[in-house]
Amino acid sequence: MPEPIAVVGAALLDDLSRPRLLLAARRTEPSHLAGGWELPGGKVDPGETELEALHRELREELGVDVVVGEEVTGPRPDGRWVLSERYAIRVWTAQVSGGQVSLLEDHDELRWLAAGELTSVPWLPADLPIVEAVGRLLGP
Numbered sequence: 001m002p003e004p005i006a007v008v009g010a011a012l013l014d015d016l017s018r019p020r021l022l023l024a025a026r027r028t029e030p031s032h033l034a035g036g037w038e039l040p041g042g043k044v045d046p047g048e049t050e051l052e053a054l055h056r057e058l059r060e061e062l063g064v065d066v067v068v069g070e071e072v073t074g075p076r077p078d079g080r081w082v083l084s085e086r087y088a089i090r091v092w093t094a095q096v097s098g099g100q101v102s103l104l105e106d107h108d109e110l111r112w113l114a115a116g117e118l119t120s121v122p123w124l125p126a127d128l129p130i131v132e133a134v135g136r137l138l139g140p
C-alpha cells in the first residue's frame, strides 16, 4: 500500500480550555465533495511541516491565525484518520488568536456547532468518526 497523501485539519474550537463549539465548513469543490461539511485544512505542501500546513491553510481559507492545542488522534498507528484510499488526515484542536473567521476560499458556509448540534450538518462521511471524537471534548 502506498503511503497516503498527507492532509491536515483543524478542529477549531471557541475556547481551547473550555470548548463548547466546533467550527464546521461547507466545501464548494470538487463536485463530488461540494456541499459536504468538513474541518478546515488541506494538503501538506512539499517542504512544509504538517503544522506549517495547518497554519497556512487556516490563513488561506478563513483568514485567521490560530493557537494549536492537542492532536485528536485517529485509529492509524501514526495517529492519522483515513479519508479515502489516497488521503489520510491529522487533526489538531485550535483556537483563533488573530483575525476574523471569514469565507475566503474552498467553503461557502461556516457554522459553530455545539455538542448537541454536531449531527445537524451532512459531514463528509470520512469526517464522522473525527467529529464524534471532537464531540467528546465539548462541554455543555
Ligand SMILES: Nc1nc2c([nH]c(=O)n2[C@H]2C[C@H](O)[C@@H](COP(=O)(O)OP(=O)(O)OP(=O)(O)O)O2)c(=O)[nH]1
Pocket (backbone or CB within 6 Å): 007, 008, 009, 033, 037, 038, 039, 040, 041, 042, 043, 044, 083, 087, 089, 106, 124, 126, 127
Ligand atoms: N481539508 C479537509 N479535507 C478533507 C476532509 N475530509 C475529507 O474527506 N477531506 C478530503 C477532501 C480532499 O480530497 C482531501 C483534502 O484536500 P483539500 O482539497 O482540502 O486540500 P487543498 O486545500 O490543499 O487543495 P488543493 O490546493 O489541492 O486544491 O481530503 C476534512 O475534514 N478536511
